[in-house]
Amino acid sequence: MLIRRFLLLGCLAVFLAAMAAAPITAYGYSVVEDDVEVRLDYPLEMKIGTCSTITFWMKASHNLTDVTVVLTVYYHADSAANPVYSNTIVSESFVEAGWTNSKSIQICVPSGAADPYVRAELELRYKLNDTEKRLDYEWYMAIVRSLTYDELESKVESLQKSVNDLEDEVNQLQAQLDEKKQELDDLRSNYEALLSNYSSLLEKYHQIKSDFKALSEEYDELSDAYKSLEDRNQATIIDLEKLRTKYELLSKSYSDLEERYRSLLSDYESTLSELNTYKTMYLDLKSRHEDLLLRHNDLIAEAARLKQRISDLEEDYGALSQVYQSTLGESVLTKNLLFAQTAAVAAGLGIYALVSKKFLKKGRETVSQAPKEENSGKKVQKILSGRRITIPSEVASKLGLKEGDRVEIDYGNGEIVIKPLKEEQSSSGQSEGGGNGNQ
Numbered sequence: 001m002l003i004r005r006f007l008l009l010g011c012l013a014v015f016l017a018a019m020a021a022a023p024i025t026a027y028g029y030s031v032v033e034d035d036v037e038v039r040l041d042y043p044l045e046m047k048i049g050t051c052s053t054i055t056f057w058m059k060a061s062h063n064l065t066d067v068t069v070v071l072t073v074y075y076h077a078d079s080a081a082n083p084v085y086s087n088t089i090v091s092e093s094f095v096e097a098g099w100t101n102s103k104s105i106q107i108c109v110p111s112g113a114a115d116p117y118v119r120a121e122l123e124l125r126y127k128l129n130d131t132e133k134r135l136d137y138e139w140y141m142a143i144v145r146s147l148t149y150d151e152l153e154s155k156v157e158s159l160q161k162s163v164n165d166l167e168d169e170v171n172q173l174q175a176q177l178d179e180k181k182q183e184l185d186d187l188r189s190n191y192e193a194l195l196s197n198y199s200s201l202l203e204k205y206h207q208i209k210s211d212f213k214a215l216s217e218e219y220d221e222l223s224d225a226y227k228s229l230e231d232r233n234q235a236t237i238i239d240l241e242k243l244r245t246k247y248e249l250l251s252k253s254y255s256d257l258e259e260r261y262r263s264l265l266s267d268y269e270s271t272l273s274e275l276n277t278y279k280t281m282y283l284d285l286k287s288r289h290e291d292l293l294l295r296h297n298d299l300i301a302e303a304a305r306l307k308q309r310i311s312d313l314e315e316d317y318g319a320l321s322q323v324y325q326s327t328l329g330e331s332v333l334t335k336n337l338l339f340a341q342t343a344a345v346a347a348g349l350g351i352y353a354l355v356s357k358k359f360l361k362k363g364r365e366t367v368s369q370a371p372k373e374e375n376s377g378k379k380v381q382k383i384l385s386g387r388r389i390t391i392p393s394e395v396a397s398k399l400g401l402k403e404g405d406r407v408e409i410d411y412g413n414g415e416i417v418i419k420p421l422k423e424e425q426s427s428s429g430q431s432e433g434g435g436n437g438n439q
Helices: 002-021 149-235 240-329 332-356 393-399 423-437
Strands: 027-032 036-042 045-047 051-060 064-077 080-095 100-108 117-128 131-145 406-412 415-421
Touching: 027 117, 027 131, 036 064, 036 117, 036 131, 051 064, 051 080, 064 131, 080 100, 149 240, 240 406
Parallel strands: 045 131
Antiparallel strands: 027 036, 036 051, 051 100, 064 080, 064 117, 117 131, 406 415
């Protein structure tokens, strides 16, 4: 759907370029009779609220008397015809053969409804050899527009430049997004490897803990046996040597066990230190992941802003399309001219579609230039954890913000701009997008 919209903009730009390549700035109406010749030159199109110059020229082929020429120009708008000029432009009692007369007339078009037009009536009265004659002519003179073709062409060129700038910006953002996605994939891979190592170390730690518990139980049993032997040694002198020999053996075993216990305790402390190191690395990776996630959300917000700018461009295009549709009501000569120009547009459309196909994959929007409201006072806010900030209550009250509302975040020239995002604006943008898709 976005490709179709940009193709329509390109079609309109090619159409206006064709108009500029072969401009038609004036048009004329000629009358050639046996007795007189009359010609009026005037512009092909007139602008609402401006004045245009009409040139009148007349020539007499015979000697005429009581020559009178009356010109009346009507302004058609809202199904009504109002005269904007009505005057006797020639009044001569006698003219010779070959007599000529020329005059410039100012026609001012008032403000009115969209796409009106101007109609002219010319009345010639004279006498030839005492025979009174009257000639009446009526014709469509010119269409009246709020914008001329040159103004439309300038506006479309400006919009095309904005579209090209948006394409470059979106391509750069897409490249940055792909780079961040690759970095995120690498971090996930490293995180999985660390998690696997952590699981292995945890399993070893449980095994060592189980062995230590078994050794502790064995040590307790040996201690009990030692006490039993000591009691028996004190109770019977006869078994002293046997008990001493056994005691020495038990003491040696105890020393071995104690040395083994200390070795296991050292291994446990080393494993615990490594575990703490891995935990620190995990927290650092988690912090980086959250930072990348926030930047990813910022890029999504920037893509939404571009989409809103594209919706605004579509509104401007709709207005230009209405002006273009108005040309369909012009005279037969104007229609033939538009058909010839449309053929040139069709040829340019194919070329534009091939060139633009690989660039028009993502949504775009045009930022509407709205007047900035004067700040009532600056506020200093501290950035909280997760790079969060709090909007002051008096600012939120003034802008009508409440919990759950959406805002638009933009940045540029070292500044961050937070704007309320109205639901009506979002819904209207979606409605227009759907309408263009069905054309």
